[in-house]
Amino acid sequence: MVPTMVLVADDSQDTDRKEALQGLADAVAQRGEAPVVPAFGSGGDVRRAVDSVEGPMVVVPAFVAGGDFASSLVFSDLDLEGRFDACPTAPLGAVPSIVADLAGRLVESGWSSGDGVVLAADGSTGQEERQSVTDVARMLSRRLGSPVQVGYLNSWAPSVGDAVERLRRNGRDRVAVAAWRLVEGRDYERLHEMGATSVTAPLWPSEIVVDSLLAQHRAAKARLAA
Incomplete structure (x- = not known):
C-alpha cells in the first residue's frame, strides 16, 4: 500500500498563500505517485486533516526550513507518537x-x-x-x-x-x-x-519543488516498509 502524502502548512491568515499551497498540492497529486492530502490551515485544521487519514502516511512540510515561521510552529506541534504508521519528514533545506x-x-x-x-x-x-x-x-x-x-x-x-x-x-x-x-x-x-x-520570486511554482517533495516521500516510504 502506497502511503498517503500529507502536506502540512499554515495558510490560515493569507488568501494568496492558500491558493499557492493548493496549487502545489494539486501538482504533486498529478504526478500519480501517491495519494495526496493537503493539511493546510490553523493548528486545529491541520490536526483534523492528519487524523482523517487512514492507513500509512508520510507527513511532509509544505515549506522550506527556516522559510515559514507559522508553518514551522504548526508542524512542530503535531503529535504523531500514537501513529506507528506515520513518518514525518524534515522541511526541504539545502537541496x-x-x-x-x-x-x-x-x-x-x-x-x-x-x-x-x-x-x-x-x-x-x-x-x-x-x-x-x-x-x-x-x-x-x-x-x-x-x-x-x-x-x-x-x-x-x-x-x-x-x-x-x-x-x-x-x-x-x-x-x-x-x-x-x-x-x-x-x-x-x-x-x-x-x-x-x-x-526573486518564491520557489514554487517549479517542478524541482515537486520532485524534491516526492523524493522525501519515497525515502520515508522505504523507512515505513523496513
Missing part, C-alpha cells in the same frame, strides 16, 4: 537542485557579479532549521562565486532590512534579495519594502 534554481532566479531578477546578495528567510523556533538556512547561504555563495548575507523577517537577527543596509554601507550599490520561501503571501510582499534592488 542542490533547489539552490541552483534559486541562483537562476537571482540572475533572472537582474543580479550580476559584484552585486550584494541577501538570502531572505523567515525564521523558526528550531536550531536545525537555522543551520539549514546557513547551509543554503553557503551553497548559494559557492554557486554564485559571491558572498551571501542572511537576513530574517521573523524571530531571528539580523533582519532582511539590516542585511541590505549593511551591504550598502560596505559599498554594494546594488543588492538582490533571494527569497527563501516556497510560496507567495503577505510576508513575501514585505521583502519588496526592504530597499533591495530586486527580489
Whole structure:
C-alpha cells in the first residue's frame, strides 16, 4: 500500500498563500505517485486533516526550513507518537537542485557579479532549521562565486532590512534579495519594502519543488516498509 502524502502548512491568515499551497498540492497529486492530502490551515485544521487519514502516511512540510515561521510552529506541534504508521519528514533545506534554481532566479531578477546578495528567510523556533538556512547561504555563495548575507523577517537577527543596509554601507550599490520561501503571501510582499534592488520570486511554482517533495516521500516510504 502506497502511503498517503500529507502536506502540512499554515495558510490560515493569507488568501494568496492558500491558493499557492493548493496549487502545489494539486501538482504533486498529478504526478500519480501517491495519494495526496493537503493539511493546510490553523493548528486545529491541520490536526483534523492528519487524523482523517487512514492507513500509512508520510507527513511532509509544505515549506522550506527556516522559510515559514507559522508553518514551522504548526508542524512542530503535531503529535504523531500514537501513529506507528506515520513518518514525518524534515522541511526541504539545502537541496542542490533547489539552490541552483534559486541562483537562476537571482540572475533572472537582474543580479550580476559584484552585486550584494541577501538570502531572505523567515525564521523558526528550531536550531536545525537555522543551520539549514546557513547551509543554503553557503551553497548559494559557492554557486554564485559571491558572498551571501542572511537576513530574517521573523524571530531571528539580523533582519532582511539590516542585511541590505549593511551591504550598502560596505559599498554594494546594488543588492538582490533571494527569497527563501516556497510560496507567495503577505510576508513575501514585505521583502519588496526592504530597499533591495530586486527580489526573486518564491520557489514554487517549479517542478524541482515537486520532485524534491516526492523524493522525501519515497525515502520515508522505504523507512515505513523496513
